[in-house]
Amino acid sequence: MKYIISGHNIDVTEGIRSAVEAKLGKLDKYFTRDTEITVTLSVEKDRHKIEVTIPVKGSIIRAEEVSTDMYASIDLVEETIERSLRRYRKKLIDRQQAAARDSFTEEYIEEDYDDEDTVKIVKSKRFGIKPMDPEEACVEMELLGHNFFVFLNSETDEVNVVYKRKGGAFGLIEPELD
Secondary structure: OEEEEEEEOOOOOHHHHHHHHHHHHHHHHOEOOOOEEEEEEEEEOOEEEEEEEEEEOOEEEEEEEEEOOHHHHHHHHHHHHHHHHHHHHHHHHHHOHHHHHHHEOHHHHHOOOOHHHOOOOOOOOOOOOOEEOHHHHHHHHHHHOOOEEEEEEOOOOOEEEEEEOOOOOEEEEOOOOO
């Protein structure tokens, strides 16, 4: 695997670089040699954050971990990625069989993992959506006490989602139809 390691408010020392490569090197068994892993390390006060992005054909595998120690964050992010790979293996492979085979090793594709980490939908909900503008949807979301809200955008006649971001700001997700 190829590593692209960068730092924000932190010098990426040889020790940190080797720790990242050693820990994420455990993921070698899942990916082909030409897979690029982008790692961004950052420090804000006592928050040591690592973000790992692994683009594979048809998908992006991403994990982020924060702790009070960079080496602990590195350990946590490797576990998170491995857990995600086990959980979504069938979905990744089934969705784009040919493309996935170009990104993942045969061992990973053929291995029979426990289905203990598979996603199980335990509740389904149906509700009517009424046309409204994004600001009105934000107010509705706040009134309900939710972190996101699905609505029909009265300006575009498309289904949109508003969500609450860290720090209290709001975000809007609009579909991009091809």
